[in-house]
Amino acid sequence: MAEMPSLSERALQIWKSGVRAVDSQSLVRNAIHVSEQELTVCGHTFPLKGHENLVVVGAGKAGSGMAAGVEAALAGSPLAERYRGWVNVPADCVRPLSKINLYPARPASLNEPTPEGVYGSRQILKMISELQQDDLCLVLISGGGSALLPAPLPPVTLEDKQAVTRLLMSSGATIQELNCVRKQISQVKGGRLAQAATCGTVIALIISDVVGDPLDIIASGPTVRDSSTPEEAIRILEQFAPDLHQIPESVWKVLRAHEEQPESSTAESQANVINEIIGSNATALAASEKTALELGFEVYSMGSANEGIAAAVGKELAELCLKIRDGQGPVHRPACILSGGEPVVDLSSTSRPGKGGRNQELVLAALERLWEEDMTGICLLSGGTDGEDGPTDAAGGIINAGILQQAQELQLNVDDFLQAHNAYPCLSQIRGLLKTGATQTNVMDLRVALIE
Structure with missing residues (x-):
């Protein structure tokens, strides 16, 4: 019997099916x-x-x-x-x-x-x-x-x-x-x-x-x-x-x-x-939903019109994951949260922003919110469907229990990276970057969160 793909592998499968649809x-x-x-x-x-x-x-x-x-x-x-x-x-x-x-x-x-x-x-x-x-x-x-x-x-x-x-x-x-x-x-x-x-x-x-x-x-x-x-x-x-x-x-x-x-x-x-x-993003979101359902997840789709500040969106998504884990969310486990759209990074807090993009910042902010939590059975991925996130070679980022553990073992100060808008080097150290190369399409961002 084939081994069940990891939670991260399934999150990536769902994300890629959305990108393929466009x-x-x-x-x-x-x-x-x-x-x-x-x-x-x-x-x-x-x-x-x-x-x-x-x-x-x-x-x-x-x-x-x-x-x-x-x-x-x-x-x-x-x-x-x-x-x-x-x-x-x-x-x-x-x-x-x-x-x-x-x-x-x-x-x-x-x-x-x-x-x-x-x-x-x-x-x-x-x-x-x-x-x-x-x-x-x-x-x-x-x-x-x-x-x-x-x-x-x-x-x-x-x-x-x-x-x-x-x-x-x-x-x-x-x-x-x-x-x-x-x-x-x-x-x-x-x-x-x-x-x-x-x-x-x-x-x-x-x-x-x-x-x-x-x-x-x-x-x-x-x-x-x-x-x-x-x-x-x-x-x-x-x-x-x-x-x-x-x-x-x-x-x-x-x-x-x-x-x-x-x-x-x-x-x-x-x-x-x-x-x-x-x-459009709705095309990608519909394909991702189909794949998530086929993989046995109950889907909660937040639609394609999500904007806001990337760090705030990341924290809100992390909160929603915890609510679903604790049985207080809009769907039951195993669950898949889907979200499309395009938040922004407000760089006005620093005169010398570091390296990163909105998807990387979103995921890093979610990691900060989940720092004191048990992330077992939780995976969160956010990526630009074009394969680009800011002026970097990454499409976005991905976090799970193993990545959180690595960050804690390295004693990384996630807030410092967030304040400097410097998500790329932080995620790079903990293998949390999502790298796909150019995808030949572009319908904003696609986020996948899985809760088992």
């Missing part, structure tokens, strides 16, 4: 069908006769798999010789494809715009601005697209944009607030990519990495008309910048110009634009 290549492959007469994308049909060429562009952490899905769908079809493309992806996601150029727009684990990203974005803009009316443009969008598709609106420079992005991220701004500002100073975000396309139809396939799947927020909505305003962006900057001189003058100049001429920032696209979400 495999970007499969999602795109299933969304596109080509016959001798027509192309169908998510139920929208286009006769091949009358549409000359297909151009594929995009950006995101899932871009490599999405582009491979397009190529798999078009292989052997009448469109096989009539398409080309360019997609900006992280450097560790580059692989050779037949007709679509996967361009390394930033290094792995550096979620910031780079000069390479600007170059790639310019190539995309050039490609779609030369299309004919009867061409089709397919845009592949996934999480991380904001940083991978940088095209600052002159006179804003990349350095100016980076300064603003870093200030907002380090001050605890939400992804919605960050994207509001980025859209107002970009040539592609907030629907401007679709505006630049000179063809008759733009179809966007989108893998969502934002709570609630708002089209205008995912990758800063390059194919969705911007609903935010320059006034909102100005208010956000005023809220998070202690000194307004920290914001480059070029940024104020662009925002004030749009404030005076709002129509310049909200122009409609000339093309017919179709936006379709093909995968």
